[in-house]
Amino acid sequence: MTPDTDDTRAVTGEAPRIPKRLALVASKGTLDQAYPPLILASTAVSLGWEAGIYFTFYGLDVLHKDRFDKLKVASLANPAGPMQLPNAIGALPGATAAATRMMKKWMTDARMPSIPEFLDMTRDLGVKFFACATTMGVMGVSEEDLIEGADIAGAAAFLDYAADADVSMFV
Template structure:
C-alpha cells in the first residue's frame, strides 16, 4: 500500500528577518562643535532602527567624562567655519575661545538642540553603545569611574570587530 505524504506548504515557512543595519562611529575630538556630529548621527540611526555605536578615543573621551562633558569648548583657533570668524592669530587672544563657545551654546539653545549631557542621555536611552578606548584611557589616566553611566571600555581590536559588521563606518 502506498501512503501519500502531504506536500510542504511554503506559506508556513517563516521568511528570514533582514539583518539590522549598523553604524560605527569614531569620535576623537573633545570640543563642543565636535561632540554633536557623532551624537546626531548615532541617535538618528537608532531612531531608524539601526544598531549604533560610538568609539570615543583620545580627546573624544572628554565627551564621556563626567567632569568634562559639561565644559566642552569651541576653539576659534584654526576653526575657519567656527561661530566667530577670526584670523588664526586673533584666535589665540584671551577670551576668544570663551566667546566662540558662548555663541555656539546660544545657537544650539536657540535651535532647541539638547545640551551635550542631555544628548548623551537621550542617545544612550535609544540604545546607542558608547565605547571608551581602553588604550587612550590608560594614556590619559582616565578611569572607569570617570565615565558616564552606560559607557563600555573597549580596545581597538574589539571596536574593529564591531565596525567590521557595520553597514556604515565614519570617523567624525
C-alpha cells in the same frame, strides 16, 4: 534529530530581521565636533538600526563626567568658527570662552539638545558607547571618570563590532 525549538523562524517561516548597523569613531573633543557622531547615532537608532560609537583620544572627553558639559570651540585657527577672529585676537584670553558661549547660544536658539542631553537620548535608545582603553591609559582617565553606560574597549573589540556594520565613519 531533535527539532530546534529556539528557532521560531523555522515555525513561522518569517525571514529574520537583521538590523543594519552604524559604527562610528569619535576622535575630537571640541563642542562642534562632538555633535556629528551623536546626531548620526541618534538618527541610526531612530531608523531601527544598531549604532555604536568608539570614543578615542580627545573624543573620550565626550564621555568624561567632568568634561562632557565643558567642551569648547576654539577661536584660534578656526576660520569657520562662531567668532571669525584674526588669530592674534582669537588667541587672547576669553576668546575661546566667548566662541563657546556663542555656539551654545546658536544651539539653544535652534532648539538643538546639548551634548549631555544628546548622550542621554542616544544611550536611552541603546547606542553603544565604547571608551578607548588606550586613551584612558595615556590620558590618565579611570572608569569612575566616565559617564554611565560606557564600555571600556580596545581596538579589537570595536573592530569586532564594526566588522558587522553596514556604515562606518571616522569623525
